[in-house]
Amino acid sequence: MQIKHLLGCAPLLPMLLATSACALDPAGSSPGLAVIVGFSTPTPGSAPETLDRLTKAGASDARFVSSLSPRSHSYRLQCPTTDPGCNRMLDALRRQPGVDYASIDKPKDTR
Amino acid sequence: MNALTRIGLALSALAATSLCAHAADTSEARVIVKLKASSTLKQIQAAGRVETLGSRLGLTAHMVSQPGRDLHVMRASGLTSEALAARLARDADVEYAVPDRIKKISALPNDPLYGFQWYLQAPDTTRLAATNAQAAWDVTSGSSAVIVAVVDSGVRLDHEDLAPRLVEGYDFITDNLNANDNQNGRDADPSDPGDYVSLADRNNPALVALCGTLSTQGSSWHGTQVAGILAAETNNSRGIAGMGGATRIQPIRVLGKCGGFDSDIIAGMRWAAGLAVPGVPSNPTPARVINLSLAGAGSCSAAYRSAIAEIRAAGTLIVAAAGNESGAVDEPANCPGVLAVAGIRHVGTKVGYSSHGVEVGISAPAGNCVNIQLGQPCLFPLVTLTNQGSTSPTSNTYTGTGDSTVGTSFATPLVAGTAALMLAANPGLAEADVARFIKSSASPFPLDSALPTCPITSADGQCNCTTTTCGAGMLNTAGAVSAAAAAAVTDPVASISVPASPVAGTAFTLGSAGSTVPSGATLVSWKWIQLSGPGTGSFSADNIASPSFTAPVAGTYVLSLTVTDDAGRQGTSQTTIEVQPAAAKSSGGGGGGGAIDIGSLSALLCLAILAARRRLPGR
Numbered sequence: 001m002q003i004k005h006l007l008g009c010a011p012l013l014p015m016l017l018a019t020s021a022c023a024l025d026p027a028g029s030s031p032g033l034a035v036i037v038g039f040s041t042p043t044p045g046s047a048p049e050t051l052d053r054l055t056k057a058g059a060s061d062a063r064f065v066s067s068l069s070p071r072s073h074s075y076r077l078q079c080p081t082t083d084p085g086c087n088r089m090l091d092a093l094r095r096q097p098g099v100d101y102a103s104i105d106k107p108k109d110t111r
Numbered sequence: 112m113n114a115l116t117r118i119g120l121a122l123s124a125l126a127a128t129s130l131c132a133h134a135a136d137t138s139e140a141r142v143i144v145k146l147k148a149s150s151t152l153k154q155i156q157a158a159g160r161v162e163t164l165g166s167r168l169g170l171t172a173h174m175v176s177q178p179g180r181d182l183h184v185m186r187a188s189g190l191t192s193e194a195l196a197a198r199l200a201r202d203a204d205v206e207y208a209v210p211d212r213i214k215k216i217s218a219l220p221n222d223p224l225y226g227f228q229w230y231l232q233a234p235d236t237t238r239l240a241a242t243n244a245q246a247a248w249d250v251t252s253g254s255s256a257v258i259v260a261v262v263d264s265g266v267r268l269d270h271e272d273l274a275p276r277l278v279e280g281y282d283f284i285t286d287n288l289n290a291n292d293n294q295n296g297r298d299a300d301p302s303d304p305g306d307y308v309s310l311a312d313r314n315n316p317a318l319v320a321l322c323g324t325l326s327t328q329g330s331s332w333h334g335t336q337v338a339g340i341l342a343a344e345t346n347n348s349r350g351i352a353g354m355g356g357a358t359r360i361q362p363i364r365v366l367g368k369c370g371g372f373d374s375d376i377i378a379g380m381r382w383a384a385g386l387a388v389p390g391v392p393s394n395p396t397p398a399r400v401i402n403l404s405l406a407g408a409g410s411c412s413a414a415y416r417s418a419i420a421e422i423r424a425a426g427t428l429i430v431a432a433a434g435n436e437s438g439a440v441d442e443p444a445n446c447p448g449v450l451a452v453a454g455i456r457h458v459g460t461k462v463g464y465s466s467h468g469v470e471v472g473i474s475a476p477a478g479n480c481v482n483i484q485l486g487q488p489c490l491f492p493l494v495t496l497t498n499q500g501s502t503s504p505t506s507n508t509y510t511g512t513g514d515s516t517v518g519t520s521f522a523t524p525l526v527a528g529t530a531a532l533m534l535a536a537n538p539g540l541a542e543a544d545v546a547r548f549i550k551s552s553a554s555p556f557p558l559d560s561a562l563p564t565c566p567i568t569s570a571d572g573q574c575n576c577t578t579t580t581c582g583a584g585m586l587n588t589a590g591a592v593s594a595a596a597a598a599a600v601t602d603p604v605a606s607i608s609v610p611a612s613p614v615a616g617t618a619f620t621l622g623s624a625g626s627t628v629p630s631g632a633t634l635v636s637w638k639w640i641q642l643s644g645p646g647t648g649s650f651s652a653d654n655i656a657s658p659s660f661t662a663p664v665a666g667t668y669v670l671s672l673t674v675t676d677d678a679g680r681q682g683t684s685q686t687t688i689e690v691q692p693a694a695a696k697s698s699g700g701g702g703g704g705g706a707i708d709i710g711s712l713s714a715l716l717c718l719a720i721l722a723a724r725r726r727l728p729g730r
Binding site for chain 2: 031034036038045065066067068069070072074100101102103104105106107108109110111
């Protein structure tokens with residue numbers, strides 16, 4: 001996964017550095033865009049066919065992170081270089097049959 | 112025998128009867144009555160509402176006090192509190208009516224720091240925002256069967272004032288760097304290893320990539336602090352009292368070095384409610400309430416909306432902190448179906464840092480210091496449990512007036528603990544009812560003429576709360592728990608009405624309109640039975656609300672009615688009926704007078720007494 005990831009992003013380094021969603025850290029490991037995807041039916045979150053569905057929406061790479069429920073999972077998605085803000089990819093993801101929603105996986109803190 | 116002598120003799124005879132007995136009844140009824148939200152009586156002043164309710168029952172009623180919005184304590188003479196409550200409960204304007212019973216003076220908790228827990232005590236002129244949990248504990252001391260999930264940074268499992276109150280939890284932090292627990296992803300250990308950020312952390316590119324910019328900070332022991340306010344063991348001669356009494360805490364760890372991600376928080380919330388989370392064992396003790404003392408900017412996402420709908424459908428209430436930004440309500444408190452908590456000062460005005468907005472459901476003390484100079488004590492913080500370790504845990508301890516334990520994080524467990532007490536008092540209460548009673552029992556916000564009205568704030572963020580910025584009012588734990596207890600589901604009560612003088616051989620109508628059912632229920636079936644009598648009577652139908660009954664001969668008949676509501680609960684009542692002989696057929700001449708019934712005789716005698724008293728000299 002790490003090699004694949006580097007191969008995918010290395011040629012695009014200058015452009016990626018300018019984006020927040022796909023920014024590379026100094027060590028070269030890009031966290032990607034954290035997304036929660038809700039499916040309309042129970043879906044194996046880490047199955048290759050599920051990851052394929054995400055890449056078909058435009059993600060250059062999709063990494064399963066964790067499950068929230070049988071129908072919702074979190075991923076790290078690499079945005080295509082042509083969509084640095086990831087908005088088109090998210091829109092495409094939301095339009096996919098069987099996808100109920102795609103929400104940014106945002107951080108929370110104590111209050 | 113003059114008229115007075117005759118009346119005196121008649122009075123002696125009547126003294127043994129029940130007909131005039133109520134005139135000698137010296138009972139004093141005292142009842143708490145709550146008006147329905149739709150009641151038109153709310154258009155008149157509170158004292159007038161009580162008088163109107165009394166007059167409908169033929170009583171002279173007076174208002175004693177008004178402990179909450181639409182709640183009235185009323186007093187009337189000549190009947191018991193139970194009888195008055197039962198009669199009021201049938202009034203279309205009344206949501207509930209319960210006897211206002213005397214309670215013994217309860218001993219205060221013996222926890223040595225209880226004196227500093229002003230927010231649990233009765234409100235007074237200085238501390239208007241105090242929740243009066245102390246009075247609620249007279250109704251219930253909480254139940255170990257009620258579990259509140261604290262979805263937070265984990266807790267110190269070994270804190271002596273918390274350990275007895277804990278059930279199994281879980282650690283949902285996926286990322287090992289953020290988790291700081293040397294375990295691989297999610298695990299069954301919800302203990303808090305510390306959420307400090309060291310210089311080394313700041314220089315760790317992987318952690319920076321995950322979290323963004325990091326500032327060096329010590330461990331907060333935030334989950335332990337929240338859990339302590341909610342359910343530290345009470346009356347154990349140690350530390351503090353918890354709002355929820357015997358409530359148990361389910362620690363669910365979702366926040367680490369740089370907070371936590373929605374994906375882990377939502378997974379933890381779902382698990383707390385007993386819903387499935389792939390890869391995680393099922394929760395053996397699902398929670399009735401989820402406490403979220405966490406937040407982040409932004410509108411409510413589809414991911415939260417979806418999870419919250421499922422969690423509420425499972426019957427679990429979600430209580431969340433509005434945020435400390437003095438601005439718009441944060442996510443997830445701004446999500447539909449969440450009971451969002453704003454923070455107020457000890458005097459009941461919005462505390463400067465608290466976020467506010469229409470999404471807020473209730474306000475509660477969040478802690479405020481008054482003194483802001485270094486070295487001066489924080490006068491109104493919330494006192495709770497913590498740990499002395501600045502990075503990794505060391506010895507357990509308590510926060511004090513030297514600490515600034517303030518924030519909507521700490522107002523939230525006061526509300527969650529109140530919800531837990533309500534569920535202890537009435538385990539059948541639905542999630543939506545808990546939120547509804549918390550709001551309807553809230554105390555009105557005070558007005559400080561020196562402050563602007565929210566959402567306009569003073570320079571330090573303070574303002575006078577309104578119901579569109581700080582929720583329904585100030586948390587009133589005693590009122591909320593009383594309302595929950597009063598709404599406890601009871602069996603229906605069957606009531607039979609019969610005409611004044613039924614006659615043998617003639618059908619007369621039986622009524623059951625006075626029967627009562629628990630709030631929200633309806634009667635679905637009726638069963639009439641003749642239990643005894645000189646002959647076998649007949650019902651026009653024995654399974655309807657108001658059949659007719661024909662007694663074949665005169666005499667005493669005992670009838671029974673059993674009513675059943677839509678939840679299958681039943682109530683049975685009996686009535687004794689004196690059936691009069693059929694009038695002898697006569698060809699005219701007025702007949703022989705016949706036997707006068709006791710009711711008519713007593714009515715005549717009462718009228719005669721009144722007439723005679725008017726004629727007595729000196730009156």
